[in-house]
Amino acid sequence: MFNGFSHSVRGASHDRTGLVCQDSSAYKVTDHYAVAVVADGHGSKKHFRSHLGSKFAVEATIEAIDLYFEDYDNFVANFPKNHKMIIRNIQRQAILNWNEKVTAHISENPVTDEEKSKFTEEEFADIPQESYYGTTLIAGVATEDFTFGLQIGDGSLVAIFEDGEAIMPMEYNEAAPANVTASMCNSNAAGYFSGFYVENKKLFAMYASTDGLYTSFGSEYDFLDYHTIITSQLSNLENFKSVIVNNLTKRSHFGTEDDISLSCVYNTDMIDNHMDKILSMVEENKKRAAARKAALLTKKIDNFE
Numbered sequence: 341m342f343n344g345f346s347h348s349v350r351g352a353s354h355d356r357t358g359l360v361c362q363d364s365s366a367y368k369v370t371d372h373y374a375v376a377v378v379a380d381g382h383g384s385k386k387h388f389r390s391h392l393g394s395k396f397a398v399e400a401t402i403e404a405i406d407l408y409f410e411d412y413d414n415f416v417a418n419f420p421k422n423h424k425m426i427i428r429n430i431q432r433q434a435i436l437n438w439n440e441k442v443t444a445h446i447s448e449n450p451v452t453d454e455e456k457s458k459f460t461e462e463e464f465a466d467i468p469q470e471s472y473y474g475t476t477l478i479a480g481v482a483t484e485d486f487t488f489g490l491q492i493g494d495g496s497l498v499a500i501f502e503d504g505e506a507i508m509p510m511e512y513n514e515a516a517p518a519n520v521t522a523s524m525c526n527s528n529a530a531g532y533f534s535g536f537y538v539e540n541k542k543l544f545a546m547y548a549s550t551d552g553l554y555t556s557f558g559s560e561y562d563f564l565d566y567h568t569i570i571t572s573q574l575s576n577l578e579n580f581k582s583v584i585v586n587n588l589t590k591r592s593h594f595g596t597e598d599d600i601s602l603s604c605v606y607n608t609d610m611i612d613n614h615m616d617k618i619l620s621m622v623e624e625n626k627k628r629a630a631a632r633k634a635a636l637l638t639k640k641i642d643n644f645e
């Protein structure tokens with residue numbers, strides 16, 4: 341019913357500085373549901389363990405979703421009418437799981453003198469321990485009956501349903517209100533989460549990605565068209581893996597030079613039996629792109645005259 345893929349690549353800027361990849365990604369496929377999840381550690385000075393924080397966020401979120409799906413029949417029966425409350429509860433459970441992992445890690449791995457050396461004593465004393473591990477998070481969950489997702493911080497989630505149109509059901513957010521970094525490490529992290537819910541629409545594929553992918557494109561149109569194109573290649577997963585890893589690597593080195601993670605889950609029945617809809621949308625998107633390009637050229641000519 342479902343299959344998936346995930347991969348993270350280190351950006352060129354981190355290659356040059358020797359900074360480890362701050363991203364993490366994973367997917368999980370079961371008989372009843374599938375999860376795509378990515379996380380982007382902040383990587384700035386005070387978040388010096390954020391590469392671990394992103395890993396913990398991915399693990400914590402899958403564990404939270406698994407917990408709610410334990411009684412699958414009851415979950416499916418209750419979710420449609422209570423989806424807002426349940427998504428909020430999953431978000432809170434993911435935060436709880438993440439904080440437990442952070443607490444356990446800091447207990448077993450106290451901050452080293454080398455890690456402290458970048459700060460004055462006063463600076464270090466002002467940093468909450470959970471901030472060492474600060475990270476964003478995006479997760480999408482698919483079942484046969486409904487699709488939902490949750491997000492804190494930047495990055496993107498793209499879904500392609502039965503009409504073949506690629507959409508972003510949650511807006512791309514560069515910053516939280518008042519220019520505060522939305523992060524799992526915030527004391528009020530639950531208040532920064534967003535979510536979405538869609539029912540009665542068959543899903544082709546859903547993709548979660550860190551902001552390094554979105555910002556490697558010139559426009560949102562190009563970003564969404566990219567997802568339609570790669571969906572057209574999902575009928576051959578092994579070939580898809582090779583192509584997408586190469587493409588992400590190129591984008592991470594010649595685009596914004598940031599780390600990039602992509603995780604996807606897809607409905608194998610839809611891919612196998614309705615690929616004509618995706619291929620048709622690829623051609624339609626090419627026509628739309630050509631029309632946008634022509635309109636832009638006309639506008640430039642008019643402005644010149």
